[in-house]
Amino acid sequence: MTPAPPPSAAATAERREVDEQTVAALDAWWRAANYLSVGQIYLLGNALLREPLRAEHIKPRLLGHWGTTPGLNFLYGHLNRVIGERDTSAIFIAGPGHGGPGVVACTYLEGTYSEIYGDIDRTAAGVQRLMRQFSFPGGIPSHAAPQTPGSIHEGGELGYALSHAYGAAFDNPDLVVAAVVGDGEAETGPLATSWHSNKFLDPVTDGVVLPILHLNGWKIANPTVLARIPEEELLSLMRGYGHTPHLFSADADEPHDSVHRRFAGVLDAVFDEIADIKRRAAEGSLEGRPAWPMIVFRTPKGWTGPKEVDGQPTEGTWRSHQVPLVNARDTEEHTRLLEEWLRSYRPEELFDDDGALVPLVTALAPKRERRMSSNPVANGGLVRRDLRMPDFRDYAVDVPEPGQTTGEATRRTGEWMAEIMRRNPETFRLFGPDEVNSNRLGAVFEVTDRQWNAVTQEGDDHLAPNGRVMEMLSEHQCQGWLEGYLLSGRHGVFTSYEAFIHIVDSMFNQHAKWLEESQHLSWRAPVASLNYLLSSHVWRQDHNGFSHQDPGFIDLVVNKKANVVRVYLPFDTNTLLSTMDHCLRSTDYVNVVVAGKQPTANWLTMDEAVAHCTRGIGIFDWAGTEVEGRIPTSSSPAPATSRRSRRSPPPRSSASGCPSSRSASSTWSI
Structure with a gap:
């Protein structure tokens, strides 16, 4: 492929001059x-x-x-x-x-x-x-x-x-x-x-x-x-x-x-x-x-x-x-x-x-709307349409007993995300710096390709001029593309490694400020949330080592107001599916989801995961022994009887660790 030539000079020479x-x-x-x-x-x-x-x-x-x-x-x-x-x-x-x-x-x-x-x-x-x-x-x-x-x-x-x-x-x-x-x-x-x-x-x-x-x-x-x-x-x-x-x-x-x-x-x-x-x-x-x-x-x-x-x-x-x-x-x-x-x-x-x-x-x-200052695209919430979402429960993994089965949480989520792409071919994209496959989200390539309009060669993997996956080895570029996509009324996810998302720290700051100010403007309609899915996290960098270990992005995020940011720490496949469904339905937030891509134990059934995610924090009696005088032990989470709307995040709570080592666990930290 070579760049197409511009029109010839003759094609544009007879152009009328503007009048007085x-x-x-x-x-x-x-x-x-x-x-x-x-x-x-x-x-x-x-x-x-x-x-x-x-x-x-x-x-x-x-x-x-x-x-x-x-x-x-x-x-x-x-x-x-x-x-x-x-x-x-x-x-x-x-x-x-x-x-x-x-x-x-x-x-x-x-x-x-x-x-x-x-x-x-x-x-x-x-x-x-x-x-x-x-x-x-x-x-x-x-x-x-x-x-x-x-x-x-x-x-x-x-x-x-x-x-x-x-x-x-x-x-x-x-x-x-x-x-x-x-x-x-x-x-x-x-x-x-x-x-x-x-x-x-x-x-x-x-x-x-x-x-x-x-x-x-x-x-x-x-x-x-x-x-x-x-x-x-x-x-x-x-x-x-x-x-x-x-x-x-x-x-x-x-x-x-x-x-x-x-x-x-x-x-x-x-x-x-x-x-x-x-x-x-x-x-x-x-x-x-x-x-x-x-x-x-x-x-x-x-x-x-x-x-x-x-x-x-x-x-x-x-x-x-x-x-x-x-x-x-x-x-x-x-x-x-x-x-x-x-x-x-x-x-x-x-x-x-x-x-x-x-x-x-x-x-x-x-x-009217031909004015650049009143084009609906520049007030993206006016043209935003809710995503046509597959039921995340259909992608649940079987958990007969806590920890009895294992799975790669992001791989299953990739299968669910592929169906989102299939149902929303013009309003949803996945952005990342050459890490979609690495982060186990490759199932999306069963539905779409990587968008690419440069030269292609035999052996290239899923490249097409009109793909839905945007990959370029620049976190700045991926975040900037996604911000423009969201602010003009569409939806998306930015997936990256936890240690390297720091590259866009200041961009996150600016977007959070934009959302904070926009919430005070009645004429700015809500836009889809900016969703980070951070894998390759600090706790499972066995082969990459210290260079790939840095959980500090969360420290930056939680400095922002709770009406703008949310941090989620789903610990298995079903909690990740429930969390991502919630995030993609939310508006006017920055949602940071940190999840593992490596094979890990599955702890909760889907009903238990939904109940736990709705509460935001829970105590699992099978995960540890409580010390007398501390919080009483409770049974495993039961299905919620009055579930909050998944369109708005839950109230603030605090993270308290991994269910495999402590009896208290949280899906989101704020």
């Missing part, structure tokens, strides 16, 4: 988004500059990131034009999520923000509240957080924009995910790895990810690597990743109408290529893996901001990364510079006397 009215609308959007973004960083009052700017109008503490924001606003407005003209379903992922003021501004311009937050309406008072709340006590974060409509990617921790984007695109054939990759973010290991996601995309059954590498040249104080290598080297790198790169460079002094026309042409060429690839794939005439287009978007850092502050160049330098005018409240000179900056966007042309946006600003905004 469209250019005017694009520029009005960009100016309005930039104005609102600067206002969010700086303004406490006088939101529409209806009077001269004074110190008391400026926030006492200035927080936020300006440098990347104008580029994000520019891209958002231009994508809206394409969405409207082509009736495209799309979502926007801001890899530099610290450009939060821009994403918030764009969702306000689309109208979605006011629909969700009624007090942030399209009046002068609403604009004031929009600006005041940003990075302010009792307000909103400075990133593209769960509070931001249309966001499935917070961006506070860099590196996962493409992984999240591809996760959302899997099994969404009509979706385009515009994923902006910051050039600082591009230096992270997870992001560098995630360029390879295009080898796992099926052009027929999956959607499209459009990577946009935003090169503005600087991080906080240092230049970025990809902005400082020769252009041909950069383009060769993108081609080597399997993309067709489209280069766009803007100069700070170029007239804005010219910039808009040129980029509109680039974007039309890109979407023509996407349409051509999707058409050929649907017709069956696409040969090999397509070289999907991507955009190298080179713009000045802090574009349209102050060119110079205190005698130092600012626009196009690292000085515009965060707050270019740090003394705007404290010095008359900076106050005047801020007012000049804000007035450069001509707000009197963007807002009417009542503070409402003039029609030109929103002329290109898509309607």
